[in-house]
Amino acid sequence: MLDVQFLNDKASKLVLFLKKVDKILKNGKEAFIKTPIYPDRTQYYLISAYNELEEITCHILKEITGEKHKGDCVRKIAGEQVFSEKLNRTLVDYSNYISRVMEDNFSYSPEELYAVANEITKTLLGIFIKELASVVKEIKSREPKLAIPVNIKKIQDHGKAIKSSVRKISNFLNFPEEEFINTPLFIDRARYFSVVAIDSSLWICRHIIRKLKKKPDKNCFLRLSGEKIITEETGRKLQEFSALRDTLADPTKEYDPKKLYRTLKEITPVFLKFLSEISKAIFKKTG
Incomplete structure (x- = not known):
């Protein structure tokens, strides 16, 4: 889903850099050519603005194509024809300019730079900005409505942290119990990733409780099950495991490795069940 706050922040920075370029250009072509600092500053601001534009277009492209893009997004989005023909041409020109400067080490003359920067x-x-707002509005109209008004980007980020931690813990649990309990590295890493999973789950739990206009407390998972967001079993098991958080996070505190192994065997699928139940609650049909 689109992160509108992210796009707003990036767009604000983009406009800031472009306005700095515009301020220089308004001194006129002759002053631009005769003042060495003007081309240098202009190129710096154009590169900085492009970095913000690249992040904006990569984020939009992910929603349009369903795939994550890591580079050349300005040129790619022009090819998707989501903007006007005039804007698409400028995006391609901007991409070409950056490519020549950064990759080909091409040096524009002040006269050439003035023309490119002006356009x-x-x-x-x-x-x-006007066209970006229209594109965002169209994409948002196609997104599923949220039954709970959560910050979906933050939920997704913490969900990824939980899944990653569970995957890494599971790698250790694939070893026989005897090997696990006799391998300090396995124990140490399993404890660490357990804390990561607990912390991210607690963040999600507290965030949802607040969005339900309730006040979170130390029994967050039980509260969440009480609100019918997660099942009673999921709430109880996560509440019990989260009570171990400070012990697992403190390397000076002992915790029986055999008990840890068996507890993790039981709790890792519960974390994934928690995410599934949360997702169903957030995206359930509202009528």
Whole structure:
């Protein structure tokens, strides 16, 4: 799902850098050519603005294509034709400019840079934010409605941390119990990733409780099951395991390795069940 706050932050920085370029260009072409600091500053601001634009377009592309993109998103989104023809041409020109400067080490003359910078800033400051808002509005209209008004991006980030921790813990649990309890590294890492999973689960729990306009307390998982967001069994098991958090986080505190092994065998699938139940509660049909 789109992270509108992320897009707003990136768009604000993009506009800030472009306005700095625009301020320089308004001194006129002759002053731009004769003042060495103007081309240098302009190129710096254009590169900085492009970095923000790249993050914006990568985020939008992920929602449009369903795939994560790690580079060249400005050019790719122009190919998707989600913006106007004029803006798409400018995005391609901007991408070409950055490619020549950063990859080909091409040096633009002040005259060439003035023309390129003028076209980029004029178009982006003129229509990009307006068109971006329209694209965001269209994508948001297709997203499922949330039954609970959570910060879905934060929920997803913590969900990934939980899944990653469970996967790593499971790698240790694939070894026989005897080997696990006699391998300090396994025990240490399993304790660490257990704490990560607990902390992320607690963050999700408290966040949802607050969004339900309740006040979270030390029995968060039990409260969540009481609100019918997760099952009673899931709430009880996570509440019991989360009570071990401080012990597992403190390397000076002992915890029976055999008991840890068996407890983790039982609790790791519960973390995944927790995420599944949370997802169903957040995205359930509201009528």
